Amino acid sequence: MFDIITLGSATWDQFLTDLDYTVVENKNFITGKGLCFPKGSKLKVGKAIFSSGGGATNTAASFSRWGLKTAIVCRLGKDVLGRLVLEDLLEKNIDIQFLQFDYVVPTAYSVIILDKEGDRTIFSYKGSNERLSAWEIPWASLSTNWLFLDSLGKDDSLLKTAVKFAQKNHLHLAINPGVYELALLKKHPQWLKYFEVFICNLEEAAYFTNLPYNQEKKIVQVFASMKPNILVITKGVKGSLVVYNNKVWENGVFSGKKMKDQTGAGDAFAAGFVSALIGVNQINDSVIEEAIRRGSYNAYQVIQHIGAKAGIITQKELEKIPKNKLIIKKSLLKL
Numbered sequence: 001m002f003d004i005i006t007l008g009s010a011t012w013d014q015f016l017t018d019l020d021y022t023v024v025e026n027k028n029f030i031t032g033k034g035l036c037f038p039k040g041s042k043l044k045v046g047k048a049i050f051s052s053g054g055g056a057t058n059t060a061a062s063f064s065r066w067g068l069k070t071a072i073v074c075r076l077g078k079d080v081l082g083r084l085v086l087e088d089l090l091e092k093n094i095d096i097q098f099l100q101f102d103y104v105v106p107t108a109y110s111v112i113i114l115d116k117e118g119d120r121t122i123f124s125y126k127g128s129n130e131r132l133s134a135w136e137i138p139w140a141s142l143s144t145n146w147l148f149l150d151s152l153g154k155d156d157s158l159l160k161t162a163v164k165f166a167q168k169n170h171l172h173l174a175i176n177p178g179v180y181e182l183a184l185l186k187k188h189p190q191w192l193k194y195f196e197v198f199i200c201n202l203e204e205a206a207y208f209t210n211l212p213y214n215q216e217k218k219i220v221q222v223f224a225s226m227k228p229n230i231l232v233i234t235k236g237v238k239g240s241l242v243v244y245n246n247k248v249w250e251n252g253v254f255s256g257k258k259m260k261d262q263t264g265a266g267d268a269f270a271a272g273f274v275s276a277l278i279g280v281n282q283i284n285d286s287v288i289e290e291a292i293r294r295g296s297y298n299a300y301q302v303i304q305h306i307g308a309k310a311g312i313i314t315q316k317e318l319e320k321i322p323k324n325k326l327i328i329k330k331s332l333l334k335l
Contacts, residue, residue: 001143002095003068003278007162008056008150009129009178010074011108012081015261015306018046019113035113035121051307052088053110054129055150055176058264058308060094062271062298063148066315068278071095071144075132075153077107082128092309100136102128118259118303126153134158139165146196146278147171148270151178159184163194172196172277176270182208189226197277198228199270202235216241220248221335230277230288232295234269240296243333244288251292251328254300264308265299272298275318289328297321 020043022036037043056074064070072094076082078101085107089096108127112120132153139161147166152158159181166173174197177185182200185191186208192198206213209222224231224243231243242249272294280287298313305311 001069001145002071003144004063004146004148004274005071005073005098005142005144006056006060006063006148006150007073007137008132008148008152009054009108010052010057010072010076010085011054011110011124011127011129012084013051013053013110013112013263013307015049015051015112015114015263016045016047017049017114017306019043021113049306050084051309052085053264053308054108055178055267055270056148057085057089057094058267059148059150059176059271059274060089061092061309062268062312063275064092064094065312066275066318068275069095071098071142073098073100073132073137073142075100075102075128077101077105077128078103079106081107081109098137098142100128100133102131105131112261112263114261114306118261120261120263130154132158134161137161145172146274147173148274149173149175149177149181150267152181154180156180156184160191163191167194174270174274175199176266177204193227193229195228197230197232197274199232199234199266199273201266202233205233220333224333225335230283232270232273234266240269240292242288242292244283246333247285248331248333249288249292249328250331251296251326254297254326257300257304259303261306262303263306265303267308268302268312269295269299272296272313272318285330292328293321293323293326294318296326 024036060072105128108129109125111123130153134157176199205219209219211219233241239252273291276291276294301313302311
């Protein structure tokens with residue numbers, strides 16, 4: 001019996017630092033700014049760092065490091081990069097018996113350009129992640145207390161099957177959805193009530209509720225009315241917001257060190273938050289606040305390093321998170 005099984009994406013990431021480029025401003029870019037490189041030239045890279053990535057591997061790495069019996073369901077290409085991801089999972093004591101291997105499409109791969117402020121530009125090849133298959137998963141063998149869902153690829157039946165499986169077997173179900181899952185759940189909002197924990201960022205919450213990004217209170221009200229048991233909305237450097245049992249918790253972030261790379265911060269928060277709920281018989285206010293602290297502190301430590309896993313806190317650090325350095329405010333939910 002596993003404590004938790006993560007199901008979702010796996011990638012091999014390459015981080016590049018100290019590149020020579022010019023930042024240009026342009027309204028047509030999503031962020032209003034872009035990176036400009038000389039066309040047809042060879043650019044020198046200051047440093048190249050390699051790491052496994054993807055939401056399923058990142059969260060599994062945290063869970064396993066904290067002593068939880070952890071397995072993963074993801075799809076890798078039968079290639080060199082897939083082998084590197086596989087070896088990293090084994091090194092982190094993550095059970096790989098449910099892995100899928102693709103003999104046609106290569107392992108997902110990302111090239112991530114980092115600037116001095118820790119902002120990133122990602123070139124992402126989805127590869128085998130988009131071919132994660134529901135029918136290749138041995139559902140009857142997934143013996144676990146918790147199932148954590150991440151980006152599940154293009155197989156629409158996968159999310160529906162996972163929800164039904166969790167219901168039938170009385171599993172705790174958590175999700176940090178990707179683009180496809182958000183779109184599918186938007187069509188079937190009645191599924192939200194089956195999730196013990198639903199985690200998304202504010203931009204995703206705005207999309208899901210069809211509300212402007214700046215109408216945060218209205219977004220929370222509409223989303224909460226769809227009845228996920230615990231709703232978590234992350235807000236980057238502004239912290240996070242949690243809704244549970246008609247109460248709202250709002251918090252900032254841990255501070256003090258400069259951010260090197262924000263890759264994996266969301267996964268680090270999600271893993272920390274969910275870890276506080278595993279093995280708990282009854283969720284109360286103190287459990288929610290411990291979950292917020294764990295998620296926030298794990299994310300804070302991860303962004304001090306390059307890559308999604310290098311900064312994951314140890315089990316000892318998890319048990320000694322400073323309580324007085326994170327402000328958490330609680331109020332009643334107003335519908």
